Amino acid sequence: MKLFVDTGDVEEVRQAVEWGVLDGVTTNPTLIAKSGKGFRETVLSMCHLLPDGDISAEVVATNYDEMLKEALEISSWHSQIVVKVPLIEPGIRLVSTLADKGIRTNVTLVFTVPQALMAAKAGATYISNFVGRVDDLSDDGMVAVQDTVRMVQDYGFESEVLVASVRHPLHVVQAIQAGAHVSTMPFKIMQMLFKHPLTDSGLKRFLDDWNQAGLSIFEKQTASV
Numbered sequence: 356m357k358l359f360v361d362t363g364d365v366e367e368v369r370q371a372v373e374w375g376v377l378d379g380v381t382t383n384p385t386l387i388a389k390s391g392k393g394f395r396e397t398v399l400s401m402c403h404l405l406p407d408g409d410i411s412a413e414v415v416a417t418n419y420d421e422m423l424k425e426a427l428e429i430s431s432w433h434s435q436i437v438v439k440v441p442l443i444e445p446g447i448r449l450v451s452t453l454a455d456k457g458i459r460t461n462v463t464l465v466f467t468v469p470q471a472l473m474a475a476k477a478g479a480t481y482i483s484n485f486v487g488r489v490d491d492l493s494d495d496g497m498v499a500v501q502d503t504v505r506m507v508q509d510y511g512f513e514s515e516v517l518v519a520s521v522r523h524p525l526h527v528v529q530a531i532q533a534g535a536h537v538s539t540m541p542f543k544i545m546q547m548l549f550k551h552p553l554t555d556s557g558l559k560r561f562l563d564d565w566n567q568a569g570l571s572i573f574e575k576q577t578a579s580v
């Protein structure tokens with residue numbers, strides 16, 4: 356499963372890139388607004404930090420003509436950019452147009468299988484299925500992910516299912532169990548994927564035992580060796 360970080364903060368991307376496990380970045384208008392930096396500059400910095408990664412950048416217009424203009428502008432900035440498009444009627448029309456032009460898209464704000472069907476048929480590269488926002492309404496957001504993965508596999512769609520609106524590591528586990536292609540998450544959730552108290556206590560014990568024995572990896576070799 357590909358791992359994307361969901362952020363508008365270039366520093367977070369820089370840190371995640373250092374781990375060598377990052378496949379891409381998703382942004383949205385809220386995250387870019389929160390960053391306090393320009394949209395183009397932020398997205399281009401992310402492309403440079405992660406040269407093989409997919410960087411999603413979202414249009415903000417809601418009528419087809421304006422959305423198309425924005426999409427062509429955004430995609431002209433860099434070949435790594437994936438144009439993020441909301442799942443509204445003109446958005447699906449836009450995805451079809453962009454697919455014909457070979458421009459990759461990430462359809463966002465997808466909550467149901469029928470919506471995912473529209474995105475897949477239009478030729479979306481990624482279908483961003485939001486789970487946390489559904490869970491917030493006392494429903495199970497992961498059910499639509501499971502059904503969408505099955506739909507994509509059964510009908511041979513080329514779209515990849517991207518689990519978005521991830522709130523905790525259990526969502527990541529469930530995304531894996533559902534066979535999702537990608538999971539995007541805030542940087543702090545990605546940091547939590549490392550954590551286990553038994554890892555911390557186990558490491559402490561190993562190091563205490565090692566140090567008490569006075570051992571060193573760089574010990575001097577004896578003449579007989």
Ligand code: E4P
Binds near residue numbers: 361485487521539
């Ligand atoms: C995905 O691309 C979205 O930016 C994101 O996952 C939304 O998450 P939220 O529901 O936590 O805002």
